[in-house]
Amino acid sequence: MTNATKNRLIDKTFLMFGILATLFGIVILCIFIGNIFADGISRLSFDFLESLPSRKPEKAGILTAWTGTLWILGLTTLVAFPLGVGAGIYLEEYAKKGWLSNILEINIANLAGVPSIIYGLLGLEIFVRVMGLGGSLLAGSFTLSLLILPIIIVSTREAIKAVPKSIKEAAFALGATKWQAIWSQILPASMGGILTGVILSISRAIGETAPLIVVGALAYVPFVAKSPMDEFTVLPIQIFNWVSRPQHGFIVNAAAAILILLSITFVMNGIAVYLRNRWQKKVKW
């Protein structure tokens, strides 16, 4: 065998490995979802969505869990969206290059790498104890907002960076102030990218379990939360609780709840991808 044929053989072999490895990830994902589908689809019903938690698996439902998840979704968006976009605008448009902006940048990169459970400890001490919010929806959403802030800031900055300078300069030439240029030119032009980042980060917050457990979300909540100060549970915590029980009925419930959680996650990711593609096509400079 000559060197050339040997090299070509190695090349072809690696090609096979590459295809296999790529498909491996996809196949595993399909096995995951197939498995959970097989376990949980029989349990999915309006009854399951409308029932309170119970000791008996056949009677237990996820009403408190999915309403809790919706509360968290709403409150976290309300807090994190303005803060994150505001910080992104400041860093991209206002901050002067120098030690201050350097520190802010290093700091945000570092925050993005802090494990989510550490945010839970932060929330436990600051929001639950010092601010006296207890294990409430508000404490949970504040904690999750801090967790996703770095993601929103980074995607906001990238979206703003993609808007050409000429747009801003044209606005200035017409006598616009800085904020007028940002508000009526730069933000509308970068909204697609910003929204994509916000939706992706919120979908991450929806799936978070650990920080909320630390903050004090409960596994068993027998009522639907009515105000942001109420105690709460969310879908991932309900799933965690059911997975750790020995009875098979609860495993089936967990699988059914996972199907709901995954649908929410995938729909949000789908919207984000759709927005990204639409804006990329529509906006051509």
Added chain:
Amino acid sequence: MNKTREYIIERLLFLCAAITVFTTISIILVLLVEAVGFFQEVSIIDFLTDKEWTPLFADKHFGILPLVCGTLLTTFIAISVALPIGLTIAIYLSEYAPKSFRKIFKPLLEVLAAVPTVVYGFFALLVVSPFLQKFFPEMSGFNSLSAGIVMGIMIIPFISSLSEDALYAVPKSLREAAYGMGSTRFQTAFKVTVPAASSGIVVSIILALSRAIGETMIVAIAAGQQPRLTLDPTVPIETITAYIVQVSMGDVPHGSLEYKTIFAAGITLFVFTFILNNISFYIKKKYQEKYD
């Protein structure tokens, strides 16, 4: 009128950005204050050298080593799964695959990272563990092997996507020079593009490591809750993160020693990920734009 409005808006936006700094300061302060309280009752030497971690038992030991060992063991298993697969995917997608294929499969793989981790925990405990028990009948239902493997699958996209970005950014001219001298795609990839993109690849690996160390729900569900100083992947262990969850699930009164242990564990975790993040940040700053 306009001027004051502009000024107020700028200040408000600055406050938004400043919140991130407050967050970091609060994290460090909270962890430090509670950990200092902990170390007033437990000597730091015991904490670092004792081989047992039993703060919830009558016979209390406060050695962090079993938790650190559990964390590193699951992380090692995870990276052993994710590194070869993720890197192969990255090289395949950037050097071999047709453009259309890359455009479809890259986002598809990123779905793996978007799945909530509690779902992975379900999978590790109820699918992967029973499957592995067919091969290792004596293996416990809770073990670090299945948790580690599933965690590895979860972090594949961190390595594949970020490494692929780095490989893709290597200038075409380098590849063309290698092809011109008769190299195969394999030779070009491993002798030219991978070395050229090595800093980006290393950064992706470090980020994946840091993610694995901080991962909580998979190990809390599937690895057991028994702190144990062992490298045996078939027995139940406990990681730092799983311990924090275990304590938080129970009713631990504020100010008690048990309450402080989760902050002592937390600060240990924070130190690990902080070091890893800063290494990756340093590499990124120092080696980027080498070819521009």
